[in-house]
Amino acid sequence: MASLLSPRAPLWCCPFRPFFLLTALHGIVVMAVWLAWLSGWMPLPDMPGGPFVWHAHEMLFGFAAASIAGFLLTALTEFTGSAALPPRPVQRLVWLWLGGRVAYLLSGSVGIAWAAALDMGFMLSLVAHSFGPLWRAPERRHMSFFYALVALTGAHLGFYISLLLGHEALPWLRLSIGLLMILVIVALSRISMALFNEVMGKYGGLTADYVARPPRRNLAMFTIGLSAVATFAQAGPGVPGWLACAAAAAILNLLNDWHVGRALWQRWVLIPYLLYWCMALGYGVIGVGHLSEQPWQSAGEHLLLVAALGLAILVVMSIAGRVHAGHALDGRLWLPAAVLLLILAAISRAGASLPFLPLATWGLSPLTLAAVLWIGAWLLYAAYAWRVLTGPRPDLGQFCDERMPLPSD
Incomplete structure (x- = not known):
């Protein structure tokens, strides 16, 4: 130590x-x-x-x-x-x-x-x-x-x-959720064009010209911002609901940038694609909950945080945490397993607030199951990233130099 x-x-x-x-x-x-x-x-x-x-x-x-x-x-x-x-x-x-x-x-x-x-x-x-x-x-x-x-x-x-x-103080945290969703979109739009196109060609043997189009991105961020402000300000009946639905629609529109053919099934492209689906679903649940006067706010927020934010953090740390340490991207099965655990954790936690979503919880409460699944996902990351994050670079790079060697390097 x-x-x-x-x-x-x-x-x-x-x-x-x-x-x-x-x-x-x-x-x-x-x-x-x-x-x-x-x-x-x-x-x-x-x-x-x-x-x-x-x-x-x-x-x-x-x-x-x-x-x-x-x-x-x-x-x-x-x-x-x-x-x-x-x-x-x-x-x-x-x-x-x-x-x-x-x-x-x-x-x-x-x-x-x-x-x-x-x-x-x-x-x-x-x-x-x-x-x-x-x-x-x-x-x-x-x-x-x-x-x-x-x-x-x-x-x-x-x-x-x-x-x-x-x-x-809780309204400030709800406002922060919207700001974090905006930050996720900003971050992914920056790294995706430079990184994912290279990954698709180098690791998947596929070519696809992915472009993060500003109009779609800006519309999604704008509607998310409006939804966050309306929720924070406790706007009149229906306003937060319609704005959350608008955010969900704008995020679904943003997904059109990701329809790049067979390359979409590469893990480094598919994970961000799935997180946008989870983000849209989270805002959709929040919006419909408001409009139908159902207590679904927490369910939607946990879809945003456990699934969308969790997957965003996992994929960025799994990519940047290796290429900036001189390592090849990791093609082992632990990453898809961690992705699955986070998605199941989000569904289980949302299911605690959505009575129409029956779940098999194996004798555990939905909250307990969600916590166990979440812990399992990050245990996997910590176990496989420990050596990379604490050990020396395997190449001749210095500090934060980026290198993306092939897995056989």
């Missing part, structure tokens, strides 16, 4: 390494704690907002935020040509992130201010590290990452201000 903490260890040679590893470990540990609380194996803690708000916050600003940090700080090097962030600043960011997790867990005893200070310090540091390289890049083509990150930081600040004032 001491060698892993050394700034000279391979773990710290690029920001994605510690943050991708922490993403998986956090997804396992926090869900295990949540399962223990739900099952009565551990007493529910006393904390501002209650354990449910803690759980939702940790999935958004613990699990997802760690993956965003790893992806963005690594992508800056590729997108802008800037130097990789040195180990010491990366370690400071990691300690801020870890401190926020511990402080929130102990907030019932020490107050929420410590968690707010550490978490906002982490988010603002990401904003500060991102602005310069993105602003100085030619034509500032990737500033959308910065705008999305600033919006997410603002929502996080609103969440903590609400907790500090004793107000309802």
Whole structure:
């Protein structure tokens, strides 16, 4: 362990390494704690907002935020040509992130201010590290990452201000779900054209000209943003429902970019395609639930978070976490298995709120089954990514250099 903490260890040679590893470990540990609380194996803690708000916050600003940090700080090097962030600043960011997790867990005893200070310090540091390289890049083509990150930081600040004032903080988390969905679309549109076309030719022996068309992408992000704002503002009857349905339709329209023939069945193309289906389904469930006055909001949100966001994080970490470490993409069966576990976890969790969706849960509650499936997916990732993320590069590349060798390399 001491060698892993050394700034000279391979773990710290690029920001994605510690943050991708922490993403998986956090997804396992926090869900295990949540399962223990739900099952009565551990007493529910006393904390501002209650354990449910803690759980939702940790999935958004613990699990997802760690993956965003790893992806963005690594992508800056590729997108802008800037130097990789040195180990010491990366370690400071990691300690801020870890401190926020511990402080929130102990907030019932020490107050929420410590968690707010550490978490906002982490988010603002990401904003500060991102602005310069993105602003100085030619034509500032990737500033959308910065705008999305600033919006997410603002929502996080609103969440903590609400907790500090004793107000309802959950609407800020629901707003953050929409912002994360927008960030997923922004990220996939950037990496897909440069990466997936190369993957289809090099790994699948297939040629297909995938193009992420801005009108479809922008329409999807616009409708998702409107839906998130309407839900946050608690707009009049029907407005959130119709806007969520509009978001679902816009995402389905976005899928037309992905109809690239046989190449669609390659795993590196199929996984993002499936996550967009899950995203559309999540917004569809939310919209129909609002319009029919059914309590389906939670079911739709878990389809968005467990399936769509979970698959997005898994596929990005499985690609970027290997090619930026000098490894070939992994063609083993663990990745399809992890994808299946995440989709089943989302269906099981949604089934807890959808009475018309009968499920075989093998004697477990739908919530327990969903948690077990989720933990299984991230255990698989952690087991197969550990050596890649903590070990030295197998090639002559340095820091975050991208290399995509064939599996036989």
